[in-house]
Amino acid sequence: MAMAQPSKDSSAITAALILIGNELLSGRTQDANLSHLAQRLGEVGISLVEARVIPDIEETIIATVNELRKRVSYVFTTGGIGPTHDDITAECVAKAFNVPLIRHPEAKRRLIDYFETRGVEVNEARLRMANTPEGAELIANQISVAPGFYIDNVYVMAGVPKVMRVMVEEILPRLEHGAPITSATVVCDLPEGTVAMGLREIQLKYTDLSIGSYPGRANTGYQVSLVVRGADSEQVSAAAVDIGSLVQELGGRVEQS
């Protein structure tokens, strides 16, 4: 599917991600979905402005969905769409939109087809994975069939990273987006405290860009990544050149990154 044409300044198209699951808040599971979605959204020109990690608690899920869907262009959720009792995302999103939870006929058909082909028992727990809010459209799952869905601007995806990633690719072509967000990184051997003042001045010069400073690990001495991000790639390049000059003026060395 071709991407829709960029229609607005990318800063105007915003997204939030809700990571749903007790396992993320107990430390059992290390999230891998936030950074992936963040990168893919940036590449297509959508700005991820917030992520929340919340437990499998109905009132919390409903309140978080309703708060964020009014505030950003697109809300994504991951987790809570499997067959077990702790998978409650579909019913919570239905309640958030104040619509009935239905058994989606096409989702049910896909699941039964999949189970029967594999000789897997079709039971009520498995069919729960066909439940969606009334009016929702399906998001195909090329890995394990059980679909995600979207309703209005809320996109409900699986928590398993491999499945989440194919769902992201299903969704992205449908979204309104701005210019891709580009970045340039200048890695140098100066400590942050040495570049800080000059870097602030460069940030003040390029008000449409976001400039960040991230200390990294070097075996010997300092290593700092100075990262410029923005929708205007020429400005991003110009700011990176200014940062490179600053590093050299201060007696530092710019490393290839």
Place this chain on the structure above:
Amino acid sequence: MAMAQPSKDSSAITAALILIGNELLSGRTQDANLSHLAQRLGEVGISLVEARVIPDIEETIIATVNELRKRVSYVFTTGGIGPTHDDITAECVAKAFNVPLIRHPEAKRRLIDYFETRGVEVNEARLRMANTPEGAELIANQISVAPGFYIDNVYVMAGVPKVMRVMVEEILPRLEHGAPITSATVVCDLPEGTVAMGLREIQLKYTDLSIGSYPGRANTGYQVSLVVRGADSEQVSAAAVDIGSLVQELGGRVEQS
């Protein structure tokens, strides 16, 4: 330092984590702090109920701190306390509490001492790391000296994982806490859809526990982790025994985990 005595049911002592930094929302940096803090809080009997990832934007930081500090026992933040222009956590927390930002005399002393010993120039950017809200107490940093701080129930830590971890250990003994949250995991070779109905009944039997089902990766066939968590370790064990029996009744095999 000895831990304070458990004083309440651990579910009553709650925490939220605010992860501050554009790099987390661009996908440049993969967070490693949430799962660590989650585990350490669980071990000492504090329940992490929410985490938020937010950008380096003043109004967002202030609003998030003020919303969460009223709702949970303890708020933790990571990120934004370095020397560069994008490090704005200290001034935002001061504004959230409506108190002046000061240069903390003890923090300044520690920093100057550290820089002079190493022959590092003492400049205004570096001294910004001594800024705290008025009335804040310092959190020692055994790695790179620049301290965190706390004011009321808000604990401000570094974003660099190594530094964040030593700050967590500085903070934990000071916190009120409940009984440690214990967990038991039953790993089995049945698909989630097969155990789902029986697992739901076990969850209904143990209403004080949280039971989760997490499909994992096995080279051949299914592998699902069924995880019981709660403050009452005897109940946790009893529920795990029930889950093991369920798996065997359904013809599955319980793996050692």
